[in-house]
Amino acid sequence: MFVFYMANKARELDDLGFDFLSGSGDFPLSTQWLTNYDANDSLLGAYGAGIFNTVRLVIIGIVLATVLGVLAGVARLSSNWLVSRLATVYVETIRNTPLLIQIVIWYTVVFLQFPRVENAIEFGGIFYLSVKGLALPSLTIDGSFGLWVIFLIVGAVVAFALQWWLHRKEEVEGGSRHAVMWAFLLFAGVAVVTYLVTGTPLEPDTPSVGITGANIYNVNGGIQVEPEFAAVLLGLVIYTGAFIAEIVRGGIQALPKGQNEAAAALGLSAYQRLTLIILPQALRIIIPPLTNQFLNLTKNSSLAVVIGYPEIIFVGNTMINKIGHAAPIYLMIFGTYLVLSLVISVAMNSFNRSVQLAGR
Amino acid sequence: MRLSRLMMMMLAMLAIGMIAAACSSDEDEEVDSGDAGEVVASSDTLKTVLDRGKVIVGVKDSQPGFGNLNPDGTFAGQDVEYAHAIAAALFGDKSKVEFVVASAATRFELLSAEEIDVLIRTTTWTSSRDIDLSSSFTATTFYDGQGIIVNADSAINSINDLExxxxCVTTGTTTEVNLANGLAAAGVNYTALTLAGDAEINEAFIAGRCEAWTGDKGNLAGQRSSFPAAEGGPESLRVLPETLSKEPLGPVVRDGDTDWYDVVQWVVFGTMAADELGVNSGNVVAMAANPPTKDIANLLGASFGGAEPSNFGTSLGLSPTFMQSVIGQVGNYDEIYERTIAPIGLAREGSLNASWLDGGLIYSPPIK
Known part of the structure; x- marks a missing residue:
């Protein structure tokens, strides 16, 4: 009832059309990833660029936060006093302070303190670190890249076949045939030879300092990591990592102690016990709360707006300020986060099903 | 099952969107609109304000010369003076003002949500804001234009050097769009770094994150005047000669409330008329007792040559002598300008903000 009432109301207000999105944006965005929006493009294009900026933050953030969280969670249970205390201090300071403040601190106290481009910190002429960001070397591809990839795929198939054949020989005849090593050597050989044959399709793209206009220094080329992106990413990763660390610790501690002791009795090393016995079982406990943390990271990425990283909320706010239509734009933002979160949920739920014990 | 859950979700989404629509649009303020409450009163802001005994004004807190928070907690600037002028006109007491700090991004929401009665926050009058954002611009108190500021010792002398x-640019402002248009016209490629406010931009500019900083010239002059001495002070910054845009700034009220609109508008025009007529805070008492001309008598609500006093004040729903309070307690346009904007280094003489009698644009319609 309520929904119908509201829908009717909105129709009266006539403010739920999305026609305005085809109008030109007129505002530039400082950072883009995979998109090519410029100020003459439509508002929809601007919003799309905002979505890609958020997705970039979320994907890299989730991967790094998971790695950091697992490391910190395991470290908290370490028998090494220093390691476990350091992990505890990290978790307790980070998860008990607001993320917003952490992001602002990363930005103003860390990334804005790097030297100007003309005095950039330089590593071997290929890495540059300055107040305008971190520049890394990258590779650019040319026309014969596709051909080389085909050779690589063929090489990989042949290498797998070789490995399988040698492995069978091991099982039948006994002894070691170094199956993996030979397969890898074969693949590497194919890769190198075809790379040269196809005319070196990858070109290194190293950043360099350029001067334009009136003594304006920039680092051009390579991969550019803007300070705004880096600050938000670092803030999200470190913050979410602290929560993931607690989830990992809880997951490991929920396992019966006997698991670790039995594995030790079998003569497995500490590393083998962790990676072969403990973590695979803890994973079943960890995944559902981990999904929550991934969703939190996704939504927290909207805090990037405070330091000017042009993600969804940032672009949405600019659009509202330019043309109004707050209701449809907030509805779009709402829908976008809903879709992003649902995609993550669906992926994590299917992963969860795949690691659960069959028959349970 | 799966499908119906999705449907539910979409309906919920829709419902929330509708609520947002109902709240944010004030074109349709019927008594029955779900969130009625104070909405009913919106068509009579003047009465609401008079009953309340104070006027609530949205201002800026970080722009010397216009709206700035002093270290002692008081506000100062031209926008703030006009807030005081409105209070003096309504209550005969310029102190009956409550200031609400409005950010660039939230100011129109504050206004349409009736958190504030009038928005006086260096807000540029544009067609889309006037039409789409359901707001009405009353008058222009300052004719600004967008400029660019750079380090004084840099080699940048015009926008053509900015390749x-x-x-750096403030988010949610018309400056973003003007910058894009202005530099596109000059054929200059640049990167805009959009930050939340002047304080953040100050930080980024000092760190060298951006080589230039764009904003309204009135704002840039204020920022320059308060640039930290540790970083070189005002002398270390230079404003480029180009002006990228027209930025008429002035008080804004909600659409559809003509009585309140008239009050705000004519208080502003009254200060300009006083400037044209030579009435100031020093001579207003003498002028009211014995007005030298009919125009001055009309402005001050005094009788001239035995005739009835004009109904300028009473027709606005105010005291007949409201302009005496405004001029006596706050001053005329020139006094306000000299007290607030001149100190940040923007001379009135020869600028667009000179009186029309001196070749500027400050002009009051006749009061009669």
Whole structure:
């Protein structure tokens, strides 16, 4: 009832059309990833660029936060006093302070303190670190890249076949045939030879300092990591990592102690016990709360707006300020986060099903 | 099952969107609109304000010369003076003002949500804001234009030198669009770094994150005047000669409330008329007792040559002598300008903000 009432109301207000999105944006965005929006493009294009900026933050953030969280969670249970205390201090300071403040601190106290481009910190002429960001070397591809990839795929198939054949020989005849090593050597050989044959399709793209206009220094080329992106990413990763660390610790501690002791009795090393016995079982406990943390990271990425990283909320706010239509734009933002979160949920739920014990 | 759950979700989404629509649009303020409450009163802001005994004004807190928070907690600036002028007109007491700090991004929401009665926050009058955002611009108190500021010792002398530069700009302002248009016209490639406010931009500019900083010239002059001495003070910054845009700034009220609109508008025009007529805070008492001309008598609500006093004040729903309070307690346009904007280094003489009698644009319609 309520929904119908509201829908009717909105129709009266006539403010739920999305026609305005085809109008030109007129505002530039400082950072883009995979998109090519410029100020003459439509508002929809601007919003799309905002979505890609958020997705970039979320994907890299989730991967790094998971790695950091697992490391910190395991470290908290370490028998090494220093390691476990350091992990505890990290978790307790980070998860008990607001993320917003952490992001602002990363930005103003860390990334804005790097030297100007003309005095950039330089590593071997290929890495540059300055107040305008971190520049890394990258590779650019040319026309014969596709051909080389085909050779690589063929090489990989042949290498797998070789490995399988040698492995069978091991099982039948006994002894070691170094199956993996030979397969890898074969693949590497194919890769190198075809790379040269196809005319070196990858070109290194190293950043360099350029001067334009009136003594304006920039680092051009390579991969550019803007300070705004880096600050938000670092803030999200470190913050979410602290929560993931607690989830990992809880997951490991929920396992019966006997698991670790039995594995030790079998003569497995500490590393083998962790990676072969403990973590695979803890994973079943960890995944559902981990999904929550991934969703939190996704939504927290909207805090990037405070330091000017042009993600969804940032672009949405600019659009509202330019043309109004707050209701449809907030509805779009709402829908976008809903879709992003649902995609993550669906992926994590299917992963969860795949690691659960069959028959349970 | 799966499908119906999705449907539910979409309906919920829709419902929330509708609520947002109902709240944010004030074109349709019927008594029955779900969130009625104070909405009913919106068509009579003047009465609401008079009953309340104070006027609530949205101002800026970080722009010397216009709206700035002093270290002692008081506000100062031209926008703030006009807030005081409105209070003096309504209550005969310029102190009956409550200031609400409005950010660039939230100011129109504050206004349409009736958190504030009038928005006086260096807000540029544009067609889309006037039409789409359901707001009405009353008058222009300052004719500004967008400029660019750079380090004084840099080699940048015009916008053509900005090729490859990163330029800091405040989010949610018309300056973003003007910058894009202005530099596109000059054929200059640049990167815009959009930050939340002047304080953040100050930080980024000092760090060298951006080579230039764009904003309204009135704002840039204020920022320059308060640039930290540790970083070189005002002398270390230079404003480029180009003006990228027209930025008429002035008080804004909600649409559809003509009585309140008239009050705000005529208080502003009254200060301009006083400037034209030579009435100031020093001579207003003498002028009211014995007005030298009919125009001055009309402005001050005094009788001239035995005739009835004009109904200028009473027709607005105010005291007949409201302009005496405004001029006596706050001053005329020139006094306000000299007290607030002149100190940040923007001379009135020869600028667009000179009186029309001196070749500027400050002009009051006749009061009669």
């Amino acid at each position: 490859g530069a990163t330029i």
